[in-house]
Amino acid sequence: MTKRSEPRKEAANVEGPEVRPSVLVVDDDLSMRESLVNLFRSIGLDVVAYGSAQELLQSELPDVPSCLVLDIRLPGSSGLELQSELAKLKIHIPIIFITAHGDIPMTVKAMKRGAIDFLSKPFRDQELLDGVVAAIEQDRKRRGVDKVVGRLQSLFEALSPREQDVLKLVAAGLLNKQVAAELGLAEITVKIYRGHMMKKMGARSLADLIRMSERLGIGTDRSRVQT
Numbered sequence: 001m002t003k004r005s006e007p008r009k010e011a012a013n014v015e016g017p018e019v020r021p022s023v024l025v026v027d028d029d030l031s032m033r034e035s036l037v038n039l040f041r042s043i044g045l046d047v048v049a050y051g052s053a054q055e056l057l058q059s060e061l062p063d064v065p066s067c068l069v070l071d072i073r074l075p076g077s078s079g080l081e082l083q084s085e086l087a088k089l090k091i092h093i094p095i096i097f098i099t100a101h102g103d104i105p106m107t108v109k110a111m112k113r114g115a116i117d118f119l120s121k122p123f124r125d126q127e128l129l130d131g132v133v134a135a136i137e138q139d140r141k142r143r144g145v146d147k148v149v150g151r152l153q154s155l156f157e158a159l160s161p162r163e164q165d166v167l168k169l170v171a172a173g174l175l176n177k178q179v180a181a182e183l184g185l186a187e188i189t190v191k192i193y194r195g196h197m198m199k200k201m202g203a204r205s206l207a208d209l210i211r212m213s214e215r216l217g218i219g220t221d222r223s224r225v226q227t
Helices: 032-042 054-059 078-089 106-114 123-155 161-171 176-182 186-203 205-217
Strands: 022-026 046-050 065-071 095-099 119-121
Touching: 022 032, 022 054, 022 205, 032 123, 046 054, 046 065, 054 078, 054 186, 065 078, 065 123, 078 095, 078 106, 095 106, 095 123, 106 119, 119 123, 119 176, 123 186, 161 186, 161 205, 186 205
Parallel strands: 022 046, 022 065, 065 095, 095 119
Antiparallel strands: none
16 A cells, blocks of 8 residues: 545445444554555444454454455465455445455456456555445445345245236236147136236336346246146
């Protein structure tokens, strides 16, 4: 890190007052960890610091918009290995790599795996802060989408098996009579199932239902429909 300049004030307001974002720091250099903790706290962020990848993996991560500032070279598992492990665990926290020993192949590998940025030490404080603010905003949006999808998934799972079948076929673009033919039902029966299904899903129109099905990733695979 270079000599600290005064952070721009807008960096502090990355989230509303009801949720305090967090930065996770993984670096085996104690002085660097302390410096990063002080930097992030100076703009109002919570910070949790770790000395190794293992320490982070053994901890309960904060359930708030977050980002991970990760040293590439660590004792035990490297930063790249931790990135891979988090992906396997389906932990989608945005990562900013920092390193004093970076090279182009390493940078390319990290970025291809989804890293937000790759900064070489010494870096400017504001450069890191800008990256962290952008990463937290990205995580906030992702969490919002995940919350919506989770709610829709719960609604979908509460449907009866036949209502689920009707939803998939309607979302695939089939008319009621075509759905009836696919399922071996009377068209009036399909209309009843469709009405119940849309009410339970909270869909006010076919367009609403299509958007919901797209978020859930259903409606395109007719082979999964029970007949």
